[in-house]
Amino acid sequence: MGELRYRVVVGLEIHVQLCTKSKMFCGCALSFGEEANSRVCPVCLGMPGVLPVMNEQALEYAVLVALALDCKIAEFTKWDRKSYYYPDLPKNYQISQYDLPLGSGGFIEIPLEAGRTKRIGIIRAHLEEDAGKNLHTAGNFSQVDLNRAGTPLLEIVTEPDMSSAAEVRTLAVELQRMVRYLGVSEADMQKGHMRFEPNINLIITKDGVEYKTPIVEVKNLNSFRVLERSVDVEEQRQLDEFLETGEVMGMGNKTTRGWDDINQVTVLQREKEEAPDYRYFPDPDLVPVEFKCEWLEDIRSRLCELPIKRQIRFVDEYKLSDYDAGVLTAERSTAEFFERVVAAGGKPKRVCNLLTQVGLKLANEKGCSVAELDITPKDFAQVSNDVDGGILSASGANKAIELKAQDPDKPFSVIYEENNLIQKSDVGELEQIVEQVIVDNPKAVEDVTSGGKKSKKAQSFLLGQVMQKTKGQANPKVVSEILDRKLG
Amino acid sequence: MQSELLNMSCKELRDGIAAGRIKSAAATEAVFGAIEKYEPVIGAYISTFEGRALAKANEVDAKIAAGEPVGELAGVPVAVKDVMCTTFGVTTCASRILENFHSPYNATVVEKLLAADAVIVGKTNMDEFAMGSSTENSGLKETVNPWDTTRVPGGSSGGSAAAVAGRMCFAALGSDTGGSIRQPASFCGVVGLKPTYGRVSRFGLVAYGSSLDQIGPVTRSVADCALMMNVIAGRDPADSTSVDEKNAPVCDYLEKLDEPVDKLKVAIVPQFSAGADEPVQKALTCALDVYKKLGAEIIEVDMPHLDYAIAAYYIVATAEASSNLARYDGVHYGHRTENAGDYVEVYSKSRAEGFGKEVKRRIMLGTYALSSGYYDAYYLKALKVRNLIRGDFAGAFEKCDCVMMPVSPTTAFKIGEKIDDPLTMYLSDIYTISANLAGVPAISIPCGFDDSELPIGLQILAPAFAEDRLLRIARMFESNTDWHRKKPTIVE
Numbered sequence: 001m002g003e004l005r006y007r008v009v010v011g012l013e014i015h016v017q018l019c020t021k022s023k024m025f026c027g028c029a030l031s032f033g034e035e036a037n038s039r040v041c042p043v044c045l046g047m048p049g050v051l052p053v054m055n056e057q058a059l060e061y062a063v064l065v066a067l068a069l070d071c072k073i074a075e076f077t078k079w080d081r082k083s084y085y086y087p088d089l090p091k092n093y094q095i096s097q098y099d100l101p102l103g104s105g106g107f108i109e110i111p112l113e114a115g116r117t118k119r120i121g122i123i124r125a126h127l128e129e130d131a132g133k134n135l136h137t138a139g140n141f142s143q144v145d146l147n148r149a150g151t152p153l154l155e156i157v158t159e160p161d162m163s164s165a166a167e168v169r170t171l172a173v174e175l176q177r178m179v180r181y182l183g184v185s186e187a188d189m190q191k192g193h194m195r196f197e198p199n200i201n202l203i204i205t206k207d208g209v210e211y212k213t214p215i216v217e218v219k220n221l222n223s224f225r226v227l228e229r230s231v232d233v234e235e236q237r238q239l240d241e242f243l244e245t246g247e248v249m250g251m252g253n254k255t256t257r258g259w260d261d262i263n264q265v266t267v268l269q270r271e272k273e274e275a276p277d278y279r280y281f282p283d284p285d286l287v288p289v290e291f292k293c294e295w296l297e298d299i300r301s302r303l304c305e306l307p308i309k310r311q312i313r314f315v316d317e318y319k320l321s322d323y324d325a326g327v328l329t330a331e332r333s334t335a336e337f338f339e340r341v342v343a344a345g346g347k348p349k350r351v352c353n354l355l356t357q358v359g360l361k362l363a364n365e366k367g368c369s370v371a372e373l374d375i376t377p378k379d380f381a382q383v384s385n386d387v388d389g390g391i392l393s394a395s396g397a398n399k400a401i402e403l404k405a406q407d408p409d410k411p412f413s414v415i416y417e418e419n420n421l422i423q424k425s426d427v428g429e430l431e432q433i434v435e436q437v438i439v440d441n442p443k444a445v446e447d448v449t450s451g452g453k454k455s456k457k458a459q460s461f462l463l464g465q466v467m468q469k470t471k472g473q474a475n476p477k478v479v480s481e482i483l484d485r486k487l488g
Numbered sequence: 489m490q491s492e493l494l495n496m497s498c499k500e501l502r503d504g505i506a507a508g509r510i511k512s513a514a515a516t517e518a519v520f521g522a523i524e525k526y527e528p529v530i531g532a533y534i535s536t537f538e539g540r541a542l543a544k545a546n547e548v549d550a551k552i553a554a555g556e557p558v559g560e561l562a563g564v565p566v567a568v569k570d571v572m573c574t575t576f577g578v579t580t581c582a583s584r585i586l587e588n589f590h591s592p593y594n595a596t597v598v599e600k601l602l603a604a605d606a607v608i609v610g611k612t613n614m615d616e617f618a619m620g621s622s623t624e625n626s627g628l629k630e631t632v633n634p635w636d637t638t639r640v641p642g643g644s645s646g647g648s649a650a651a652v653a654g655r656m657c658f659a660a661l662g663s664d665t666g667g668s669i670r671q672p673a674s675f676c677g678v679v680g681l682k683p684t685y686g687r688v689s690r691f692g693l694v695a696y697g698s699s700l701d702q703i704g705p706v707t708r709s710v711a712d713c714a715l716m717m718n719v720i721a722g723r724d725p726a727d728s729t730s731v732d733e734k735n736a737p738v739c740d741y742l743e744k745l746d747e748p749v750d751k752l753k754v755a756i757v758p759q760f761s762a763g764a765d766e767p768v769q770k771a772l773t774c775a776l777d778v779y780k781k782l783g784a785e786i787i788e789v790d791m792p793h794l795d796y797a798i799a800a801y802y803i804v805a806t807a808e809a810s811s812n813l814a815r816y817d818g819v820h821y822g823h824r825t826e827n828a829g830d831y832v833e834v835y836s837k838s839r840a841e842g843f844g845k846e847v848k849r850r851i852m853l854g855t856y857a858l859s860s861g862y863y864d865a866y867y868l869k870a871l872k873v874r875n876l877i878r879g880d881f882a883g884a885f886e887k888c889d890c891v892m893m894p895v896s897p898t899t900a901f902k903i904g905e906k907i908d909d910p911l912t913m914y915l916s917d918i919y920t921i922s923a924n925l926a927g928v929p930a931i932s933i934p935c936g937f938d939d940s941e942l943p944i945g946l947q948i949l950a951p952a953f954a955e956d957r958l959l960r961i962a963r964m965f966e967s968n969t970d971w972h973r974k975k976p977t978i979v980e
C-alpha cells in the first residue's frame with residue numbers, strides 16, 4: 001500500500017435554548033422537570049384554530065447572538081413551516097426560518113493552545129420552536145410530553161472549518177461561554193440547553209490522489225464529551241470504511257447516524273435517499289419581520305466584550321497566564337468582578353489568586369457568583385494589598401475572605417485580630433525564634449552550610465520549623481532573610 | 489306574533505329587547521320553535537344549545553330589568569359556523585375526524601359575541617373544513633336550500649345562510665376562504681360580507697387557507713351586517729395578521745350607513761361577468777340600473793388576471809390546507825383509528841377514516857404543490873399570480889369606488905348535480921375567489937330571482953378596509969329595492 005494521509009473536516013449545527021420568559025409563540029413559561037404536559041396551552045398544543053404570536057424577547061436574544069457572531073442581520077426575515085410527522089410535534093410542522101435566516105455570514109473565534117485563536121465561519125443563525133418529547137415508559141404505548149414544545153431554539157450552523165475533535169469541543173465550549181456572557185441562555189448541558197449535530201468527513205490523500213469520504217451527520221449530541229468522542233469515532237470509522245469500500249462523497253450519499261453511548265459507536269439512522277421532503281413554505285399565520293435600524297442599534301448596544309477577547313486582553317493588560325485569564329473569563333460576572341477589584345486598587349495577579357483560590361470556591365459552595373458573596377471589590381482589594389504589604393500571608397488572606405463571607409459585617413481589622421492572621425514581621429522577635437530553631441536542628445543547619453545537594457531542602461525545612469513555632473504567623477520573607485544572614 | 493318576531497331585523501330586535509319591549513327569552517323561544525319546525529327539513533345546524541341559549545336570554549332580560557348596561561347584540565339569537573371554536577358543545581368542522589372535539593377555548597369572535605350579549609343558539613353545518621361550494625361535503629349531515637329543498641344552500645357556510653334565511657336565527661357568522669360566505673348568501677337570498685383580510689380576528693377559526701380565511705356576518709339586511717361588524721371587527725393581539733387599529737381604524741359601521749355615497753363610481757368587468765348564466769347577468773344589469781338611477785357612474789375596467797384566479801386559488805388554498813390539516817393525526821385529539829400497528833399507521837388510518845373525499849383531494853393537491861421540485865412551478869407561480877390580481881384591484885380602485893360582478897355564475901344547483909365533478913364545482917367560485925386572493929372586502933346582497941324563484945346575489949367589492957363605504961353602497965341598493973324582504977316559501 002502506498003502513502004496515505006488524511007484529515008478530518010467538521011462543521012457543526014448547534015441548537016441553543018434561549019432563556020426567555022415565555023415560549024416562542026405562546027405565553028407558556030419554559031419548563032424543565034415539571035409534571036408532563038403541565039406547561040402547555042392551546043397554542044403550543046397545536047389545537048385547532050390557534051395562531052402563533054412571535055415572542056419579541058426571543059428575537060432580541062437571537063439577534064444579540066447573531067451580532068456577537070459577527071453575522072450580517074437580514075433586513076427582512078420571515079417564518080416558514082417545516083413539515084414532518086412525529087408524535088412530539090403537535091402541528092406536524094415546526095415553525096422555523098428557511099431561506100431568510102435572521103443572521104448569516106459570521107464567525108466565531110475559538111482559543112487554541114498557547115493563547116492562539118482560530119476563526120470558524122458561521123453560515124447562518126435562525127430561530128425556531130422546539131418539539132416535545134416522546135416517552136417510552138408505558139409498555140405498549142408511547143406517551144408525549146409537550147412541556148418543551150414551543151421553546152425558542154437558536155440554530156447556529158458553522159462552516160466545515162474544524163479539523164479535529166478537540167477543535168469541535170473547543171468551539172462548543174466557547175459558544176457556551178458566549179451565550180452565557182450575553183445572558184441569552186443558561187446553556188446547561190444537563191438540561192439539554194445545547195444540542196449538537198456535527199457533519200463529519202475525511203479528506204484522504206492516497207498515492208497522491210485526494211478523496212473525500214461521504215458526509216455523515218451525527219444527530220442530537222448533548223454533551224461536550226460525547227460530541228468530541230463521536231468525531232473521533234467517526235474519523236476512524238470513515239477511514240476504515242474508505243479503505244474497505246473506497247466510497248467517496250457524491251450526490252445524495254450523505255447519511256445520518258446516531259450515537260450509541262453504551263458501545264461508544266455511531267449507528268446508521270438514515271440514508272440520504274430516505275431524507276424527508278420538508279415542504280417548506282412561508283407561515284401565513286405570522287407576519288414577516290423587518291429589522292429597523294434603531295432597534296438593531298439598541299440590541300447592538302447590549303453587546304458586551306466577548307469572553308475570548310476578554311481572555312486575550314487579561315493576558316495582555318494584567319499579565320496573567322492564559323490559564324488564569326481563562327478561569328477568570330469563564331463567567332461574565334467573575335471577569336467583571338475581577339476588574340472591579342483591580343479598579344479598587346488590587347494588584348491583578350494577587351487578585352486573580354484570591355478569586356480563583358477562594359472566591360470561586362466559596363461562590364461555588366453557595367451556588368452564587370463571586371459578586372454575590374457579600375464581599376465588596378474594595379474588601380478583596382484590601383486583602384489583596386495586605387498580602388502584598390506583608391501584613392497577611394497568602395493562606396491568611398484566603399482565611400480572611402472565608403471569614404468575611406461568613407460574617408460580612410465584621411471589619412477586616414477584627415477578623416485579622418481575632419484569628420491571629422497578621423504576620424509577624426518583627427525582626428528582633430523572629431531572630432530569637434530562628435536562633436532557637438538553629439540550635440534544635442544541627443543536622444539541617446549542617447546541610448545548609450555545606451552547600452550540597454540537600455542545601456535547598458534543608459533551608460525550607462528550617463523555614464517550616466519557624467512557621468510551625470509561630471503558628472504560621474511569621475512573615476516567610478523576613479524569616480528567609482534572617483536564615484540567609486545567619487547561615488550564609 | 490311569532491313570525492312577526494322572527495322576521496325582525498337584529499337591530500329592531502336588539503332595540504326592542506334593550507328597551508324592555510321584547511323579551512330575549514321570547515325571541516329565543518321563537519327561534520327554537522322555528523328550529524323545531526324547519527330544521528328537520530333544512531338541516532342547517534350541527535348542534536343547538538337550547539338550555540344554554542335560554543339561560544343567556546334570561547340573563548340578558550334580567551340585566552335589562554335591573555337597568556344594567558347591555559351589549560350591542562343584547563339578547564339577539566345568533567348562530568356560529570361550526571368552524572369556530574367554542575368551549576360549549578363540540579367544534580366539528582363537519583368532519584368525522586373532529587366529530588367529538590371539545591375545544592378548551594373560545595374563538596375571539598365567539599368571545600366578542602358573548603361580550604355583546606348575543607345568544608348563541610347553535611353551530612351550523614358546512615362543507616368539511618370549509619372545503620366546498622355546496623355544503624354537500626359535510627361529513628356529518630345534509631343541508632338543503634330553504635328556497636327549494638332539492639337544491640344546495642351553497643357553501644361552505646351553507647348552514648349559516650340556510651339558518652338565517654330559514655328564520656332559525658337572526659344572524660350568523662360564516663367564514664370565507666374563496667366565497668364561502670358570499671356564495672351561500674347569494675344562493676339563500678341573504679346578505680353575506682367577507683371583510684378585508686385582517687379586519688376580523690381568525691383566532692379560534694379552524695384554519696383552511698390561512699392567508700385567505702376571513703370570518704364575516706351572514707344576515708338578512710345590510711344594516712344587520714353593519715351591526716354584526718361593529719361587534720366582531722378589530723385587531724386581536726392573538727392574531728398577528730389582524731390589522732392595527734392605528735393603520736386602519738374600525739369605525740361604527742351603522743353611524744353613516746344611510747348616507748349614500750356621493751358621486752359613486754362603479755366599475756364593471758364586462759368580459760369577465762359575461763361567463764355567468766343569463767338570469768344572473770340580467771339581474772346584474774338591473775342592479776346597475778338601480779345605481780344609475782341613484783346617480784352612480786358606471787365605468788368599465790380591465791382586470792386581465794382574474795381569469796387565473798381559480799388556478800392560483802386552488803394552489804395557495806390547498807397548499808396551506810395540506811399543512812393546516814396535518815395536525816389531525818389521531819395522536820393528540822380527534823378520531824383515532826382502532827386498528828393501528830404502529831404510529832405511522834395511527835396517522836395514515838386515522839386520517840383515512842376521518843377525512844372525507846374532498847378534504848383528501850385538497851390535501852393531496854396542496855402536498856404536491858409544496859413538494860420539492862414542484863414548489864417553484866406551482867406555489868411560487870401562484871403567489872405571483874396573486875400579486876398580479878392584487879395589482880388589478882389596485883388599478884381598478886384608482887378609477888372607482890367599487891367593482892360589481894355576479895357572486896356565482898349560477899343560482900343554487902340541484903343536490904348531487906356537481907358533487908362528482910370537482911372541477912365544475914371549483915369553477916363555480918370564479919367570481920368570489922379574487923377578493924380572497926387580493927384580501928379586499930366583498931359583499932353579496934339579494935338582487936333578484938331566476939325563473940325558478942331562486943335568489944340571485946349582487947357582489948360588490950371595495951378597497952381594503954373600506955367596509956364602511958362598501959356597506960353604504962350596499963345599503964343604497966337595499967333601501968331602493970325589496971329583494972331582501974322576500975322570504976322562502978317554507979317560512980311563509
Ligand SMILES: [Zn+2]
Nearest residue numbers: 026028041044
Ligand atoms: Zn403554550
